Amino acid sequence: MKIVTSSEELKRVDSAAKKVLPSLVLMESAALQCWFALSRLIERSSSLLFLIGGGNNGADGIAIARHAYHAGWRKITVLHTATRYTDEHAFQQTLLKEYPIRQLWLGDVDLDDLPPHDWIIDAIAGLGLNGPLHERLGELVFRVNRSDASVFSVDIPSGLGDRCAVSGLCISSDHTVALGSFTRAHYHPLVRSRCGNLRIANPSFPLALLNSLDVVATVDDEPLAIPALEKSAYKNTRGSIAIFGSSVKYTGAARLAANAAFTARSGLVTLFCDPEIHEICASSTMSIMVRSYKGEPVEGFDAILAGPGWGDGREELLKVLLCTPVPLVLDADGIRSLARLIASKKMEGRIAPTVLTPHLGEMRILGEAVLGRPCFESSESPETFFSDLKEVARFLEATIVLKSSLIHVVDPDGTITILEGLNPSLGVAGSGDLLAGMVTAFLGQGFSAHDSSLIAGKILFTSAQAANEEIGYYDSETLLPYIGRTVKEAER
Structure with missing residues (x-):
């Protein structure tokens, strides 16, 4: 059994965890967990395009790009999609400057000139999204969904959220790693398929905090088992x-x-x-x-x-x-x-x-x-x-x-x-x-x-x-x- 909770509950757990572990430690742990999952899917020759938002989801994406470089991947492009950043994100950008990784900014790029990539890593918007993506991001998401690239989403496909209309434009991902727990947005019937293959990774949240999460639903992945009928069963006893x-x-x-x-x-x-x-x-x-x-x-x-x-x-x-x-x-x-x-x-x-x-x-x-x-x-x-x-x-x-x-x-x-x-x-x-x-x-x-x-x-x-x-x-x-x-x- 795996639980489904709310994005508000995960934010509460994240805030509480930061009182035990520094925010950057949690971020590096989350990035490593995502990189371990991604690295099992991609070939060393794969070209990687990271779509980076301005929040901590984007900061996770930058950290994943760094881990990819450390692991020997060289065809890496980072496309920044925001102009305002969290403190953690600004720190990750400072670290990224020390790497020979190609960086682009959405406001300066003609999307028609963006070369195709084998994999797109979606780290634009995480669980905090409460409304539709703005127009320029919407154009980017539209192109991602029409591309031939495989897509990997960090936490949740960008555009989805507990309080976002499920009819809104969002990334259609092949693989998603949810950090800490699944949320309601992962398991709405109209958008579950947008998450692709879905798994959970724990970014070092203390287990006591994870166990305190409010349970909205559970995902039953237990094997099917039914008590066998009695050997003497016949039509009148079988219902x-x-x-x-x-x-x-x-x-x-x-x-x-x-x-x-x-x-x-x-x-x-x-x-x-x-x-x-x-x-x-x-x-x-x-x-x-x-x-x-x-x-x-x-x-x-x-x-x-x-x-x-x-x-x-x-x-x-x-x-x-x-x-x-x-x-x-x-x-x-x-x-x-x-x-x-x-x-x-x-x-x-x-x-x-x-x-x-x-x-x-x-x-x-x-x-x-x-x-x-x-x-x-x-x-x-x-x-x-x-x-x-x-x-x-x-x-x-x-x-x-x-x-x-x-x-x-x-x-x-x-x-x-x-x-x-x-x-x-x-x-x-x-x-x-x-x-x-x-x-x-x-x-x-x-x-x-x-x-x-x-x-x-x-x-x-x-x-x-x-x-x-x-x-x-x-x-x-x-x-x-x-x-x-x-x-x-x-x-x-």
Whole structure:
């Protein structure tokens, strides 16, 4: 597990550390840690362009350039992008004058005349950024992102920040070394990929200070492990789940979810669909019991999923399901129906666990219904994003499984756990239905809402990685045997 904190907390730790160690000692340590990471990536013949801001992030960059020179690299250019400097930065500039390293200043350079480099080291702006980059820097960042160079960012890609709009222009990095801890800006779903390969280095902060950091979220990198079924397990002990979904326009979504539940060890799966498509669903899904709902009590199930391919106008049936005393998962149209109930103040309280599995678009709809204002927009900051996630989960007393290239699992108490994905092959229709089916399956086996969500998310990401490595790209149905294999391999 790795923690995600706020930039304010890291500034507090940095200030406290300077009471124990001189600022320049911390800076040299940070630079060495970054250089160790960078040196493993670059060849001795590589040309290096350092983009240097005026703050301590830029001072770190100058120190890294010095370490590169000491290590034998000679094709080094330092491009200064600021005219005002911190004291530490001014000291680093004084040291740099003693090195035969080419130095340029942004105000004096025609960017068209800047030769290409193999690597660009981004040390323009660190965690202290609170707004957009100014116009000249924006032009530089635009050119960096269009170049063929590999990019290495110190602490965070310049342009990102806890209080910066995620739609703003920023460096798109291949590698980022976060100093001390990850922050909210590293793990917003719209910009996580801008950080590239992300790792943490400790610039000699005392461990007691790092352990005192306020935890906004955790990144779960623990191996997938699931308790194995008893040897005597059979269909009635492996969980019986109900799925309310599918419509004339979308007949496949609920069936994908049902089959995913089977591969996640459910023993019995019942699909409730509209009468108009009963024959279609029943004839194509031999293992699934298909029924049309006619107003009877929803009883005898260990967990319920509502929403995949459901269509609009399901609010009255959803109110019935919300009153059931078993775990309930809402996906897709189930979430939209819930948002309409909330907006009309007709939502009933729940006594059993509730899990919602929205993508970002559905999260905007749900969030606006709960908070009464636009939210989860690209114009907002990572700080607002994490705060709003917690507020919505607390209001609904539900576990939210937010789907993107990452998975954010948000519990009703505000705890946020993040799973790394970053696998574009998974961006295919139906992958969310698979996830919802698996969450429901594990709820039906007696796992908590938190554990069911994390286990299902890890299974989906692991299965997608295996499929991508073996066959490239795929449709969601093709993932089913990979899910079954992943579950089997994870059993302990």
